[in-house]
Amino acid sequence: NAGVMQNPRHLVRRRGQEARLRCSPMKGHSHVYWYRQLPEEGLKFMVYLQKENIIDESGMPKERFSAEFPKEGPSILRIQQVVRGDSAAYFCASSPLGPVEQYFGPGTRLTVT
């Protein structure tokens, strides 16, 4: 059973461009979570999604950030008009219905130049 997949692993964007981060959950997992890790800090929750639904987006910045988890395909975290402060590692985690553990992907390191 493949683990949580994230791509790309590294992404470089210029200020003002768009960044799209992809997350494929583990097989059979219908819950996806996105976290952001700024340099030298812990992970901060951004958004929790189930298939076609956003369950909790209390950690998402109000502007420029959006997330989706369509019926088919990976979950996407989209950052529009990136700024230098968006430079961070973005982690996706998934879990099946019910159990407590979240399984993390390897992360996408976004660098904004």
Place this chain on the structure above:
Amino acid sequence: AQTVTQSQPEMSVQEAETVTLSCTYDTSESDYYLFWYKQPPSRQMILVIRQEAYKQQNATENRFSVNFQKAAKSFSLKISDSQLGDAAMYFCAYRSAGTSYGKLTFGQGTILTVHP
């Protein structure tokens, strides 16, 4: 809102020795889960151990064990017989068992160095 605090930015231990990492948390909930995650230089987040708040018995996974003190809201991780591969950043995390059960709240992390 729940908060998790790790007061030790860095810790070090000699190989084969024992080290304890501290974590405290603040919550008004009675039912929740606590975790320790390890993040090696590869940045992959690896679950080390989990504790359910309703269980009085401390969780143990091989060389890793916790000291869970619910009244004191303390959740420390003990690593016995430390190995070079234990060197990593360690994060304590909290997860509600209630309606906001989705998200993990992490502490700031403790960098563990293991000396040969």
